[in-house]
Amino acid sequence: PCRVAAVISNRADAEGLALAKAHGIPTAVVKHRDYPDRNSFDAALARKIDSYHPDFVALAGFMRILTPDFVAHYFGKLINIHPSLLPAFPGVGAQGQALAHGVKVTGCTVHYVDAGVDTGPIIAQRAVPVLDDDDEAALSARILAEEHRLYAEALARLLVEPWRIAGRRVLFGA
Numbered sequence: 209p210c211r212v213a214a215v216i217s218n219r220a221d222a223e224g225l226a227l228a229k230a231h232g233i234p235t236a237v238v239k240h241r242d243y244p245d246r247n248s249f250d251a252a253l254a255r256k257i258d259s260y261h262p263d264f265v266a267l268a269g270f271m272r273i274l275t276p277d278f279v280a281h282y283f284g285k286l287i288n289i290h291p292s293l294l295p296a297f298p299g300v301g302a303q304g305q306a307l308a309h310g311v312k313v314t315g316c317t318v319h320y321v322d323a324g325v326d327t328g329p330i331i332a333q334r335a336v337p338v339l340d341d342d343d344e345a346a347l348s349a350r351i352l353a354e355e356h357r358l359y360a361e362a363l364a365r366l367l368v369e370p371w372r373i374a375g376r377r378v379l380f381g382a
Contacts, residue, residue, distance in 0.1 A: 209364055213261065214228075215227075215235050217238075218249075218270070224268060238253045254278055254282075263367070264285050266359070266363060267286070267288040267321065274321065287318060287362070288318070290302065290319065290326050291348065291352070292305070292314055293313070295327070296314070297309075302314075304344050306347065313336070313337055314335075315351065316334055317332070318330075318333075319331055330378065331378045332365070334357075
């Protein structure tokens with residue numbers, strides 16, 4: 209129940225840009241290498257995002273740590289998805305971490321972004337079993353399929369249901 213205002217990337221070769229263009233969605237590139245530091249880049253990125261007046265900013269494959277000022281600017285509007293059941297296995301390589309730890313279940317988490325790394329309030333999670341013959345590629349593919357479904361479902365809930373943030377959880381129907 210939404211309209212995608214724009215797809216913005218820091219990489220001109222991001223697959224999401226081509227997909228957006230194919231669907232008539234505006235796109236933009238703000239290259240982090242064009243800025244002398246993280247604060248300058250984040251300020252330019254925020255200006256670009258704000259020019260589209262979004263209700264939510266949904267990160268997808270954006271592999272950069274955002275500054276506290278950027279995160280604060282979008283508090284309650286900035287969401288991300290992570291390929292583990294947070295708080296387990298934050299940061300990069302979550303699927304490999306899950307395999308290395310021998311867990312039987314992992315999954316994905318949609319969460320608000322805060323100043324930490326994958327520490328924001330949890331919106332939704334979905335479990336994915338770890339199979340005995342899984343390698344990182346197989347597990348990653350199954351998690352990614354669930355990420356695509358869960359992200360859309362979670363965003364739809366945020367748009368149509370009342371919710372509130374309570375500590376590290378998002379409560380619906382509140």
